[in-house]
Amino acid sequence: MIADCRIAEDRAMTVQLHRDRTAVEGAELLLRHRGRATAQLRLACETVLADLAGRPVAQGERVQAVLPPAPGLLREGHWDLLLATPGQEPRPLSGAGVLDTRQLLSPQRANGPGPLLVRLPYRTGDGTLALRVWERERHAEAGELHVAANGTLTVNAALHGFAADAGADAGEATLELRRRGEASAGDGGAEVEGERTGAYAYRFTVTPAQWRGGEGGEVVWDLYVRVGETACRLGRILDDIHDKKRVLTLPSMTVPVAGSGTRRLQLRPYYTVENNLSVVTRGGSCPAGH
Missing domain, CATH: 2.60.40 (Immunoglobulin-like)
Known part of the structure; x- marks a missing residue:
């Protein structure tokens, strides 16, 4: 029918x-x-x-x-x-x-x-x-995402459900880069302070050096936004695309990592089957003369 x-x-x-x-x-x-x-x-x-x-x-x-x-x-x-x-x-x-x-x-x-x-x-x-x-109850909605030529990733986020949390309206939000399977950014990950761009809106900028480890191998990073004691997954659900992993291709880049000698980094953001934002990195060495 x-x-x-x-x-x-x-x-x-x-x-x-x-x-x-x-x-x-x-x-x-x-x-x-x-x-x-x-x-x-x-x-x-x-x-x-x-x-x-x-x-x-x-x-x-x-x-x-x-x-x-x-x-x-x-x-x-x-x-x-x-x-x-x-x-x-x-x-x-x-x-x-x-x-x-x-x-x-x-x-x-x-x-x-x-x-x-x-x-x-x-x-x-x-x-x-x-x-x-x-x-x-709480959600961090991913907005515009950009990967610059030098490998710097910038992502915007809007917070929902954080009005009662201390610091939510004072520009105090942190992006946590968590290795998949880890409970916090402290387990080999990193934390990035957010720049407030509006009411409950933030911009986060991640440099290539902040994706730690993974030399010669692939690492999957899950992104969380933390306000005070509360952290929630960064994702995109406020539109009419139910399966972003299948239909959206996000920009990727391979760049040298500043100050690391011959190290280079391949960076590929993507949306998961749950429409959450994750990043795959793969480390390696730059070829001679690069």
């Missing part, structure tokens, strides 16, 4: 189903967590007389369900959308309909009331309709 989907300004999600001969009374929209099938949410469908654009439709042609914008209804992760009807196995919804996610491109106010809530409907590789959910 084909479904249209729209995200409203308040982040409520409406899913409208094109009725077919197999749809019966008592149909429900079933949301099922992809990693935990027992995590489910059922929403009753009701008949409507207009499509999502407000154009009239015939009686019984469309039914819809609305997921309210209340937090706590869905855990973080990927959710499959299915049609559940009495006496039948739930069926995946086709993503061939309209996906209206324009409201996700309008900025959510930093440090607004309640957690940061993002619900992003998308079409899967096999054409079905799914939903990516993020819900976080």
Whole structure:
């Protein structure tokens, strides 16, 4: 069954189903967590007389369900959308309909009331309709990223949910470079003080020398923003791209490391499958005469 989907300004999600001969009374929209099938949410469908654009439709042609914008209804992760009807196995919804996610491109106010809530409907590789959910009390949103010719990486970040934390509005934010698997930047990583650029907005600048170790090998670094006692992953979720690792290619560079003799560094930032920002570095020696 084909479904249209729209995200409203308040982040409520409406899913409208094109009725077919197999749809019966008592149909429900079933949301099922992809990693935990027992995590489910059922929403009753009701008949409507207009499509999502407000154009009239015939009686019984469309039914819809609305997921309210209340937090706590869905855990973080990927959710499959299915049609559940009495006496039948739930069926995946086709993503061939309209996906209206324009409201996700309008900025959510930093440090607004309640957690940061993002619900992003998308079409899967096999054409079905799914939903990516993020819900976080605190979040560091990655903004513009630049890798200069000398290997200096600059990344901007906007903080959400830090209004009550001491120092959050005083320019005291730190970017932590953590080796993957390490609990803090102190385990072979580094800390970079942020430059305040606006209300809850910061710029961090990392030089090649601050990516420590990894000579001759590859190191994966996960980036965290710390304010006071709280650190959270730096990522990008406030747009309409659910899988940035697959579709976004960030600038990379190989440069000599100043003051290190023949050492050079290959630097490649990327977004993970969770849309978090990480960096891969590979160290080595410059060829003779470089």
